[in-house]
Structures are given as structure tokens and as C-alpha cells.
Amino acid sequence: MTAQSKPITTVLLMFKFGDILFRPTEKQDLKLVHKWENNAELMMYSRSKPLNFVSMAQLERQFEERLKEEKNLYFMIEFFDKKEPIGSARLEQRDWGNIKTGHIGTYIAKKELWGKGLGRQITVALLEMTFMQLNAERCDAGSVEYNQRAHKTLIFSGFQQSGIYRKVHFVNGRKWDHFYFDLLREEYLDLRKELLERVLGDKLDEYLETIQIQV
Numbered sequence: 001m002t003a004q005s006k007p008i009t010t011v012l013l014m015f016k017f018g019d020i021l022f023r024p025t026e027k028q029d030l031k032l033v034h035k036w037e038n039n040a041e042l043m044m045y046s047r048s049k050p051l052n053f054v055s056m057a058q059l060e061r062q063f064e065e066r067l068k069e070e071k072n073l074y075f076m077i078e079f080f081d082k083k084e085p086i087g088s089a090r091l092e093q094r095d096w097g098n099i100k101t102g103h104i105g106t107y108i109a110k111k112e113l114w115g116k117g118l119g120r121q122i123t124v125a126l127l128e129m130t131f132m133q134l135n136a137e138r139c140d141a142g143s144v145e146y147n148q149r150a151h152k153t154l155i156f157s158g159f160q161q162s163g164i165y166r167k168v169h170f171v172n173g174r175k176w177d178h179f180y181f182d183l184l185r186e187e188y189l190d191l192r193k194e195l196l197e198r199v200l201g202d203k204l205d206e207y208l209e210t211i212q213i214q215v
């Protein structure tokens with residue numbers, strides 16, 4: 001390894017993408033996650049369950065379980081400069097039908113940050129991990145019918161709506177469908193350059209440098 005080269009683990013565990021950093025969720029983050037995941041409006045969009053009451057003890061148990069899962073990645077997302085956590089994301093590896101799939105999901109916990117383009121940046125970062133690091137053939141994601149922000153974010157990032165589970169959610173007095181989206185590896189590779197340019201702007205070269213392996 002030359003003096004300038006960067007160890008590959010830095011890329012995977014601490015994934016910097018533009019202004020944001022994906023890092024592992026630590027036990028001390030659970031206090032914040034507890035607050036976030038008991039926020040009715042956030043959970044209405046993220047989990048389609050406004051009454052997502054979750055105790056610290058439940059979160060701690062889930063945290064311990066997740067430590068055993070090597071295939072799935074659970075992240076805290078923060079602004080790199082401020083070291084300020086803003087949300088969470090997950091990338092689960094699934095082998096449905098023998099084809100490796102990355103299943104992604106995210107929430108931005110602070111409502112004042114919604115609608116400013118961060119979701120697109122997070123989604124493209126998760127696609128980079130899915131296709132450029134985990135070598136998956138597909139990526140998929142899903143969201144409740146009324147979550148237009150999430151659907152538009154996925155469409156922007158190259159996903160196509162691939163199916164609907166009809167009337168599987170009951171929220172605020174009525175039933176709602178669940179929309180499924182997917183993106184194939186070859187489709188992502190066709191779009192990759194344009195997407196990276198659009199979400200990273202002048203931070204593109206910095207990102208491309210961090211994923212170079214120097215020998």
C-alpha cells in the first residue's frame with residue numbers, strides 16, 4: 001500500500017458521499033433513534049404506522065440482533081462537517097430467486113430537511129453501495145401509496161415502479177396500497193454518471209477519488 005492509498009474498509013464502514021456520511025449505528029445513538037422512531041409524522045411516512053411506539057428496551061434488543069447480521073448494513077447518516085445525525089438508512093442483502101438484491105430504505109428525521117434534495121443524495125449513495133461495493137444485480141425499495149416524496153426520490157434515482165401490494169396498510173382511517181420499485185444493475189450503470197453528477201455536483205471528483213484503489 002502506498003502512503004497515499006486509502007484502506008477499503010474506510011469506504012465501506014464510513015461511507016462519505018458529498019456532504020453526508022454513512023456510519024454504523026452505535027449503542028449511544030439509540031437515545032436519538034428512540035426519539036425519532038416515536039415521532040408520529042415521521043413514522044406515518046417511514047413505517048406507515050403513526051403509532052410506532054417503540055421502547056428503549058425494544059430498540060436495544062433490535063440493536064443486539066442486528067449485530068449478528070453480517071449481510072445487512074444499518075447506518076446513521078450525518079452531515080459530515082457538523083457531525084450532526086440527520087437520519088438513518090438500511091441496506092439489506094436478499095437472495096430472492098438466486099439473484100442478489102439490495103433492499104434499501106431511509107428516513108430523514110428532521111422535517112425541516114425534507115424536500116431539499118437530501119433524499120436523492122442518500123438514495124444514490126445506497127445505490128453506489130449496492131452495485132459498486134456489494135455487487136448486487138438488483139436494488140429494490142417500497143413505500144406506502146401516499147408517500148409521494150419517497151416515490152419521486154426513487155424515480156429520480158432511476159427506479160421503476162414494478163408492482164403494487166393492494167390495501168396492505170391501514171393508516172388514519174383508511175386502507176392504502178404499497179408501491180414497489182426496482183432498478184437493475186445494467187440500468188444503474190447506464191444512469192450512473194448522470195446521477196452522480198446531479199447529486200454530487202462539485203463533490204463528484206472527491207467521491208470518485210475515495211473509491212479508487214491505489215496500488
Ligand SMILES: CC(C)(COP(=O)(O)OP(=O)(O)OC[C@H]1O[C@@H](n2cnc3c(N)ncnc32)[C@H](O)[C@@H]1OP(=O)(O)O)[C@@H](O)C(=O)NCCC(=O)NCCS
Pocket residue numbers: 042045046047105106107108109113114115116117118119120121142143144147148149150152153156
Ligand atoms: C422520503 C425522503 C427520504 C425523501 O427525501 P427528501 O430529501 O425529502 O426528498 P428530495 O428533496 O430528494 O425530493 C424528492 C422528490 O420529492 C418531491 N417533493 C418534495 N416535497 C414534496 C411533497 N410535499 N409532496 C410531493 N412531492 C414532494 C421533490 O420535488 C422531488 O421530486 P422531483 O425529483 O420530481 O423533483 C424524506 O422526505 C423522508 O425521510 N421522509 C420521511 C420518511 C420517509 O418517508 N422515508 C421513506 C420511507 S420508504
